[in-house]
Amino acid sequence: MLFGLTGGIGSGKSLIAQGLRNLGCAVYDTDSEARRIMQTNPCVRSQVELLFGSDIYCGDRLDRPAVAQLVFHDASLRERLNGIVHPAVAFDVEQWAKEQQGLCFVESAILFESGMERLCRAVVCITAPDELCIRRTMQRDGASREAVEARMLSQMSEAGRIARSQFVVCNDGSRAVDALCLDILHFCQACKP
Ligand code: ADP
Numbered sequence: 001m002l003f004g005l006t007g008g009i010g011s012g013k014s015l016i017a018q019g020l021r022n023l024g025c026a027v028y029d030t031d032s033e034a035r036r037i038m039q040t041n042p043c044v045r046s047q048v049e050l051l052f053g054s055d056i057y058c059g060d061r062l063d064r065p066a067v068a069q070l071v072f073h074d075a076s077l078r079e080r081l082n083g084i085v086h087p088a089v090a091f092d093v094e095q096w097a098k099e100q101q102g103l104c105f106v107e108s109a110i111l112f113e114s115g116m117e118r119l120c121r122a123v124v125c126i127t128a129p130d131e132l133c134i135r136r137t138m139q140r141d142g143a144s145r146e147a148v149e150a151r152m153l154s155q156m157s158e159a160g161r162i163a164r165s166q167f168v169v170c171n172d173g174s175r176a177v178d179a180l181c182l183d184i185l186h187f188c189q190a191c192k193p
């Protein structure tokens with residue numbers, strides 16, 4: 001049974017994903033798998049080349065900084081890129097989930113925006129106060145406050161994510177991550193297929 005794991009930047013999704021892996025669950029890391037798919041899926045590659053020109057790949061490697069630069073100022077280009085990548089990742093998640101036994105999770109900051117929640121039995125949302133998310137992300141990425149705030153603003157609002165989730169976990173440091181992971185496991189185990 002596939003569950004979604006989402007939350008804003010710095011909420012602690014990746015840490016909780018690791019905690020769930022430690023409890024024996026399989027977790028699909030959308031960020032790294034999307035990178036792999038853009039690099040290795042020939043159908044995706046040819047569409048990305050059509051969008052940006054074939055120079056966007058150097059051998060097997062996609063010039064990710066150039067892509068980020070190009071889509072940063074151009075919302076329609078970004079949407080067209082998402083229209084190529086999101087369905088390919090969703091397809092891959094679906095195949096992957098079929099191969100898993102027991103509970104499995106797909107971790108994505110943009111689970112709703114990408115439509116991937118439709119593949120999930122239920123969605124777990126990780127939350128934390130904005131200021132804590134900002135400080136965690138600045139420390140993790142060595143990024144400026146402005147850069148982190150800009151990334152936060154580009155995401156769906158926390159209220160929007162919470163409204164569309166079936167289970168909300170507050171990762172504000174008041175409870176250990178292991179305990180939060182057990183709560184998530186119990187919620188998922190109680191969900192009927
Ligand atoms: P996300 O994947 O949601 O962007 P991460 O899981 O990478 O967030 O967490 C951001 C940073 O904050 C990481 O360095 C992580 O180790 C740290 N962090 C997250 N939650 C906690 C917590 N409960 N206690 C201590 N550090 C935390």
